Amino acid sequence: MQSPLWSRRLTEWCLVALILLGLGLAFEREIRSLQAQSEKVLVWSTMASLRTALVLNRLARQVRPDDPSLVEKNPFRLLQQLPASYAGEMPMGEVYRVAPGSWLFDPDCPCVGYRLLYPEWLEPSKDVGAIWFRIGKAEGGPSLSPLMDYRWLGTPLK
Secondary structure, three states: OOOOOOHHHHHHHHHHHHHHHHHHHHHHHHHHHHHHHHHHHHHHHHHHHHHHHHHHHHHHHHOOOOOOOOOOHHHHHOOEEEEEEEOOOOOHHHHHHHOOOOOEOOOOOOOOEEOOOOOHHEEOOOOOEEEEEEEEOOOOOEEEOOOOOOOEOOOOOO
């Protein structure tokens, strides 16, 4: 005798619902991971552009050492076109004033910063909120080196 509250059909539908829920959760996790990977590629691309601009500026200063227009601390101003998400110059402590996904420059450091869209994928701490790169010299040329040992999706940022 079958119970009117719990039938074989209801069991099948519950099983199908659980399978769909599991697939939905797995799909959501993969989408979030893909979003974090695309953000990482965007950051690496922008950092490569900034490094290239710094190197080209240094070479131009070697060719024309007396040209005052080539003296620029902010590497974003060396780019032909600013990133759409460039928020301007501000100190590190005010990074939370800009929207996630924004780039900024701290002239006191001098450092380039990026406010993360998905900080949960960053190590060592999820509370960082932004990643920072100091402008310096390495082997005689300009460099952008991370202030901390950041790991994004397990890959070190350099």
